[in-house]
Amino acid sequence: MSQTVDRALSILPLLAEGPADLGQVADRLDVHKSTALRLLRTLHEHGLVYRQSDQRYRLGARLFALAQEAVENLDVREIAHPHLVRLNENCGHTVHLAVHEDGEVLYIDKVDSRYPVRMYSRIGKPVAITVAAVAKLLLADLPDPERRTFAEKLDYPMYTSRSTPSAPAFLRELDKVREQGWATDLGGHEESINCVAAPIRGTDGRVVAAMSVSAPNVVVTETELLTLLPLVRRTAEAISAEYSGKTPTKETSS
Amino acid sequence: MSQTVDRALSILPLLAEGPADLGQVADRLDVHKSTALRLLRTLHEHGLVYRQSDQRYRLGARLFALAQEAVENLDVREIAHPHLVRLNENCGHTVHLAVHEDGEVLYIDKVDSRYPVRMYSRIGKPVAITVAAVAKLLLADLPDPERRTFAEKLDYPMYTSRSTPSAPAFLRELDKVREQGWATDLGGHEESINCVAAPIRGTDGRVVAAMSVSAPNVVVTETELLTLLPLVRRTAEAISAEYSGKTPTKETSS
DNA sequence: AATGGCCGTTGCGGAGGATGCAATGGCCTC
């Protein structure tokens, strides 16, 4: 809506790909170098971009601080975290917490597996929305028409042969997920990784977040992972209860 | 330099304090509500602010994603991380990695203590610059005049009775730190927490980052912590060596 | 050592966009 700001903000994802010099930025924005310079300077003054010693620009440190403060304002995360850690101590696998925001689903917390396996997911990274178990839970809770139009707009990349192939298939899956109150991703994103997830609900019963346990099938089979489902659901319910204020927190109850 | 962008970006720290509605934002920016609305809309389209259900605005999720990608581009961090983890496994205490950027010092990595103690520090959070051991190392490496003017501009909050009280005291401390090649913070930030730190240097010998080990004196005394100094310095030197390319990394050496 | 090219930087006039005003409409309260 505001051209100048729009251009300035477009620089950020651009620099996220890696450092760039003035000319590159100007080219990518399709503006004159002097314009790009002014925008970069303004971003710099706010600490959002940093000028490294070779004069190229990259994302700045203030961005971390802002992201940190943003995450601290999400109270679901704070409440959920100890539960996630405890779950990880019980089962040993990777635990994720995700929320839905403006058509994206993203991880806001993660407790790493205690097995020596790496999993490619990062806090803050958008989730593969058509296949991830947490995404299914979050989207299944949307009102019907919205869910429909949203599903139509999506791409359905076939990460593996078991990925959700199309909008109708996705909508059917969402219906199933909503009905059963939990979700899975069985090799839909990475062939060898399975995942079970459960929803976290607010006072009004709406899904505010979703959590999942993931493990590669070199560690546990699909069926073994599914035996964890009751534990995952209980954890999610405990978080829901605390989030809704049903359990007294540290604060003195008035 | 660009008024419009400047105003837009000023909204971000404002929202970092907590959610705000349109009127509040307009007041704080000292602009008309319609102007604030347009700016907020632009920020929203880029995912930097999010409109919650009560119509108030807060910081958006894209900020995480950006911050994450920013941190991934810092190769010191990537190289240092395994070393930090190993150090943590050896001594059990909290390990920090920090860099200096535009007059701020901030943590870019952290490995939590294996003792059941909480430490108040977060990745991305600016460091208490006048007392933290890592900050002393990073600032001690600045060229003389710059260091001087910088020290003058600082505030010297007395977190504890052992905090650095003034610019001259700070400059003396920096001289000492530079000479000895390591730094401490003995109860200067929090009364009961001590800290030893060592510098990480690039090819040209300049300090590019600093790392530290921190522990509360309920766990180890000041002197006990100081016995870890050689280990900390060796770790820092190992990271420096690898960062300078003296040790072959995973890549095939050409 | 001299030269050419590249890149960042600056000053300036014109044009396009951002600004603030005033009016509308939805929502909640009294």
Place this chain on the structure above:
DNA sequence: GAGGCCATTGCATCCTCCGCAACGGCCATT
């Protein structure tokens, strides 16, 4: 049902942002 509060919109005015062109520093090339 009336009043007030807040978000939202259309519009005319003015300001500010834009692209141009010229400068200057730096590096590589001859």
